Amino acid sequence: MIGSLSNTAALAARLRERIGRAGPITFCDWMEAALYDPIDGYYCRRSRARWGREGDYRTSPERSGLFAATFARYLAKLYDELGRPASWTILEAGAGGGHFAEGLLQTLQHSFPSVFAATSYVIDELSFHSQTLAEQRLRSFGDRVQFRELDDVEIESGVVFSNELLDAFPVHRVTRNEGQLREFYVTVGEGDTFEWTLGSLPPELLSRIDGYFEELGVPLLEGQVAEVSLQTEEWLRRVADRLQKGYVVSVDYGAESRELYSPEADKRGTLRGFQRHQFVDDLLANPGEHDLTTTVNWDFVKSAGNRLGFRVVEFERQDKFLLSAGFLMELEIQSQNVVEADRLRLTATAREMILPHGMAAHFQVLVQKKE
Numbered sequence: 001m002i003g004s005l006s007n008t009a010a011l012a013a014r015l016r017e018r019i020g021r022a023g024p025i026t027f028c029d030w031m032e033a034a035l036y037d038p039i040d041g042y043y044c045r046r047s048r049a050r051w052g053r054e055g056d057y058r059t060s061p062e063r064s065g066l067f068a069a070t071f072a073r074y075l076a077k078l079y080d081e082l083g084r085p086a087s088w089t090i091l092e093a094g095a096g097g098g099h100f101a102e103g104l105l106q107t108l109q110h111s112f113p114s115v116f117a118a119t120s121y122v123i124d125e126l127s128f129h130s131q132t133l134a135e136q137r138l139r140s141f142g143d144r145v146q147f148r149e150l151d152d153v154e155i156e157s158g159v160v161f162s163n164e165l166l167d168a169f170p171v172h173r174v175t176r177n178e179g180q181l182r183e184f185y186v187t188v189g190e191g192d193t194f195e196w197t198l199g200s201l202p203p204e205l206l207s208r209i210d211g212y213f214e215e216l217g218v219p220l221l222e223g224q225v226a227e228v229s230l231q232t233e234e235w236l237r238r239v240a241d242r243l244q245k246g247y248v249v250s251v252d253y254g255a256e257s258r259e260l261y262s263p264e265a266d267k268r269g270t271l272r273g274f275q276r277h278q279f280v281d282d283l284l285a286n287p288g289e290h291d292l293t294t295t296v297n298w299d300f301v302k303s304a305g306n307r308l309g310f311r312v313v314e315f316e317r318q319d320k321f322l323l324s325a326g327f328l329m330e331l332e333i334q335s336q337n338v339v340e341a342d343r344l345r346l347t348a349t350a351r352e353m354i355l356p357h358g359m360a361a362h363f364q365v366l367v368q369k370k371e
Contacts, residue, residue, distance in 0.1 A: 011040035011288040016188050024185035024197055031170040034287035042288050046129040064349040066330050068103025074325040075159055076112040078247050082157050089158035091122040093150060094165040098134030105141055121145045122153055155243045163251040167293045171227035173271060174209060176220045181206060186284060194284035216299055218261040225269035226261060227294040233304035240308040248310060248368045254296030270295035301366060310368035318363035319354045327354060
């Protein structure tokens with residue numbers, strides 16, 4: 001029966017069956033299935049166009065090659081700070097179709113040949129379909145590019161890079177209800193629709209989430225909804241286990257605790273869905289059909305990294321980071337020897353990436369170092 005249904009209908013049917021058998025499931029478990037189910041999850045479906053104008057969103061690497069080229073310049077500087085090792089590894093987590101990897105490797109090859117010669121590039125990408133696209137895109141770089149999971153890599157010296165990875169980790173959605181910390185669950189209502197319901201947290205999870213707010217010094221107010229991404233720390237722990245010396249560079253849409261949980265903040269939290277570049281009204285409808293994302297809590301990322309031996313060396317708004325890393329120099333280089341139409345397109349995308357009120361102004365770059 002399920003096998004004959006569409007992707008999203010099949011996933012929804014399995015989730016309804018699971019809830020019918022075992023009762024309501026936490027939103028964290030529901031989000032895990034909606035995004036990462038191996039067959040029908042949003043990021044794993046072969047039939048889903050996620051990037052570009054025909055998809056649901058466009059990340060910076062797809063918008064302009066200037067993004068990857070500028071980060072190539074920055075990573076070349078990190079290579080120097082690591083003592084110019086004979087070999088080093090750049091691991092990109094959640095690389096999608098390989099747009100960033102292609103732009104970065106091309107820039108290193110043309111502008112920083114000694115860094116390129118020392119570089120092994122590893123892609124850790126969950127989606128088999130995306131990995132296939134990246135393999136095709138990066139074929140010209142031969143065995144310099146490998147496709148491996150983070151847990152299977154030992155990085156003696158290098159960089160772990162991610163762009164819009166942390167905001168896609170499944171989250172626990174919690175609220176303060178009659179003074180008690182409660183978690184959002186997903187159940188099945190009348191008409192077989194997915195609906196929200198509140199439930200208690202198991203003691204161990206309650207202790208961890210209470211500790212999360214206590215560490216950040218921000219009490220959750222009555223009726224306020226918040227998302228807690230415990231998987232962020234778990235991922236950083238995996239990075240710390242595999243990276244002996246080097247940097248973690250994280251690019252994402254985020255905020256600090258005082259902004260996320262202030263009395264003036266939106267009490268509904270930051271969970272949102274995207275489909276065809278539009279916000280989704282019903283986040284629980286059609287699991288696997290749309291993206292789900294939350295705003296990254298940078299204070300938690302920093303404190304979790306500090307516990308694991310990472311030191312913050314840079315934290316900046318993305319537009320300012322790009323400008324200081326050589327964005328305008330790359331724009332000048334790429335504007336040479338191209339026809340006027342291409343130059344205008346390049347300038348337009350560049351303007352979007354660095355204007356104070358453009359897309360990049362809402363993203364941040366966090367650089368952490370492990371020594």
